[in-house]
Amino acid sequence: MILNNFKGILPLALASIFFVSCSDDDNAPEIPMETETDIVDIAITDSNLSILVEALTKAELVATLQGDGPFTVFAPTNSAFEAFLTDNNFASLDDIPQETLTQVLLNHVVSGDVKAADLETTYYSSSSTAGVDGKNLSLYVNTADGVTINGSAVSTADIEASNGTVHVVDKVIGLPNVVNHATYNSAFTSLVGALTTDGNTVFTDLLSDAEQKFTVFAPTNDAFTAFENPSENDLNAILANHVIGGAALAAGDLSNSYANTAAANEDGDNLSIYVNTDDGVTLNGISTVIIADVVTTNGIIHAVDTVIDLPTVVTFATADSENFSSLVGALTTEGQPDFVSILSSTTENTPFTVFAPVNSAFAALAEVPTGEDLTAVLTHHVIAEANIVSGDLSDGLVSPATLQGDALTFIASEETFVITDGAGNMGINIVKADVQAINGVIHAIDTVLIPGS
Known part of the structure; x- marks a missing residue:
């Protein structure tokens, strides 16, 4: 009997009050003494929780x-444990590895x-470190109709x-x-669908996949209701663009930086995908994290308020104002071609390779060109x-002609790439390579390229 294992260790759960009599004075009043009834005592005295007691012992x-x-303990009944054993092909508790059983039990403790x-209807952290x-691990508590915890009522x-x-x-x-947790919260039914x-x-x-780690930005x-898919992109590709593989990044791990998604x-x-943490967490300048750090066994989920569509090169230029606000200003200068439309295209002259000067590159210019000179520089x-x-x-590579007409030359050593522009200016460095969009790729550079005269 499980109860016998606790003789001499636990107080009798029903003996919450007993009386001590003074043997030296028959007239002395009896003094009530309280015995504390802890969580384990409660489980022992409830026959419907006997498997839980057995599991806690094991x-x-x-x-x-x-x-x-x-x-705060969410205590599964015997029938709950019997269903769990059957669903996971365990004949008894003895078939469950002890570490697994320990983490499952701790996942019931807050x-x-x-x-x-x-x-409240929100996420709580359990005591499980699985x-x-x-x-x-995170627990999703829903109080809309009674109380459920990850679907358990x-x-x-x-x-x-x-x-x-x-x-x-x-x-x-x-x-x-990750998939399990997405199904618990009714706010994600459209995503699951x-x-x-x-x-x-x-x-x-x-x-x-238990062998991989994921960061998922879950709309x-x-x-989903607000998303109209204006570019008619493939839904599977859009969904993949919300997943970072190979890392489980909590909100505190994120910084102003680029990461690769599962989309290609x-x-x-x-x-x-461009992450900005200046004011909360935003993705590609359009989507904001509204619930952070839902922890699962193989990743972390962040709920977002906007579907993250497949990015064009313009998406990153506008989202990353820390680096590219001067470039965007130049591209949208009155009198210039409609570069936004040109570089947003997914069909005309695509894909594009864009060498994008960072803000300090524009600041280093003695004077920003205007008119046709600016058009030549930008193209x-x-x-x-x-x-x-x-x-x-590769070292010595000469690029195809730019839209302006002159080619670029590259000097490569290990992972460093130095550019010579059309005017023969050398020593221009790529400071961030391979920002990949659906219609091309951006390489951030530290100097404005000048075409030949």
Whole structure:
């Protein structure tokens, strides 16, 4: 019997009050003494939680839940455990590896004493460290109709213990991956529908991979409702553009920088995404993180308020004002060709290779050209019908002609690329290579290119 294992260790759960009599004075009043009933005591005295007690013993968590806490425990019933064992092809608790069982149990424990009425529809951190990179897993609590935790419903709430509160639940709360967590929150039903439309399993298979790490920017239902897909881009490609593979990045890990998404151009080059953290977290200048750091076993989800469409080279120029505001100003100067339309095209003269001067490059000019001279300078930075990535550059390479007409020459040593422009100016450095858009690639450079006279 499980109960026998606790004789001499735990107080009897029902003996919450006993009386001590003074043997020296028969007339002395009896003094009531209170015995504390902790979370484990409560589980022991409820026959419907006997498997939970057995599991806590096997995982060596009894002493933990007898600690001071306080703890909020979502306690699965026997039937919940029986369903969990069957669903995962375990004959008994003995078939579950101890570390796995420990993390599953800890995923039912939240720090603090939280009554049902105080629970909010939001994400909580559980005590399980089975999250990616050892982080604490997230629990999605929904109070819209009763209380559910990752889809497990509270059947009996607010059982008070000396070191916290127990809420009995009807399902074991497993260890969720990215796909699991997306299904728990009804704000992501449109996303889940898009990921699985017409029986598509590409994304569910990918994002369920326990051997990989992911950062997922998940559009809410409102984001999908507002998205009109103006460029009629492939939905699968758009969805892939919300996923960074190979890293699970929390909000605190993000900085003003570029990363590669799972989406790719026709050549197989992964598209870039621009992250800006100056005021919250924004992606490609259009989408804002509204809920950060939902931790799963194989990644981190950030909910975003706008669908992130496939970027053009103009997308990055306008999003990254820290580096390219001067270039955008020059491109949109009155009297210049409609460079925004030209470089936003996904059909005419594409793909483009753009050598984009950073703001300091424009600041270093003695005078910014105007009129036709400015047009010649700007078109000298663009090569049409070529997606020239850094891997294509080699020492002595002469590029195809720019839109202005002159070619560029490259000197390469290891991973450093130096450009000579049409006017013969040398020593122009690529400071950020391979910002990949759907219609071309940008290389940020530290000097404005000048065409030949």
